[in-house]
Amino acid sequence: MQILLRKIHESRNPFSLQKEGMACRGEFWRSGKHAVTLEGRIEGDVPLECDRCGEAFTKHVDEPFRIEVVDRPLKVDESLDVIECLDGIVDFDRICESEIASIQSEYHLCPRCAEQEDFEIEY
Template sequence: MKIAFKKIGAQTKKVDVSKEGLRIEGTLRRAQGTLVDLGGRMSGEVEVECIRCGESFSLAIDEDLKLRLSDGVYRGFDEEADVVEFYDGSIDMEQILDSESASIKLDYHICPKCKQQEGDDNGSTKETCE
């Protein structure tokens, strides 16, 4: 799915794309100048490799996504969001999915089996539910 930067004006544009089990639902909104903000949610599953045993397992993904998309080279630094550059005047949603899934794969992951063996000895943190 490709969307021309030109087509994103004052009104937001909804996107809903999925590839290889990963899905992005969100909206594109014109920021300043050549920048477009993508805000939404990423969900699904990504196949990752356990750093302990090397086995691959599928990791459930459900997180907020915030990206700043640049029409051409972006020469600034953005603290609020990661910037993704596109060079042909259009936003390639598949490219975003690919790079998000690639960056998830680059993280350290421990499979449920190894986690269980590890037990609670690494000082488990309790997350508060909303």
Template sequence: MKILLRKIHETRQPFTIEQGEAVCRGEFWRSGKHEVTVEGSVEGSIELDCDRCGESFRQSLQEPFSVEVVDRPLKVDESLDVIECPDGYVDFDMICESEIASIRSEYHLCPRCAKDENFEIEI
């Protein structure tokens, strides 16, 4: 789902985007002349790989997120929670995919490895 940034109003609007078995839902609104705030959460479950044993496992999700979407170039010192949309469209599918990719990039342990406290790593 893409919406032209200049068409978004200050009134909060709901959104729901399905990405496989995960769902992004929340609200968006204009928070400045060139800014839209998107707040919500990623819910459901996704397939992850254990960072210790490499086995795949299913993890349930309930992760909140908040991002600003701007249609102007960013300065280097601005927040990392800002997404540029140079074409002027807020792409909710891309925001949801990005949030799920961020969750996947974190450190995850499967239930079996999470219980094993005697794990040692040689350096």
């Protein structure tokens, strides 16, 4: 789903997307002259790889998010929860995919490795 930033009004509007087996839903609204805020939850089973043993597993995720989308270049000291859309189009699909990728890039342990308190590797 894509919407022109200039067409978004100050009133809150609902959105709901399904991406990669995950549900991304919430609300969006204009939060400034050049900004739109998305607030909601991402929920579902995400495929992961254990960072310790390398085994594939799935984990149920239910996390809130709040993202600001702007149609102007960012300054270096601004928040990491801001996405630039210099073409003026808010791409909800890409934002949802980005949130899933962010979850997958975190450090994850499979249930078996999470039970092990001490972990040593000999080189």
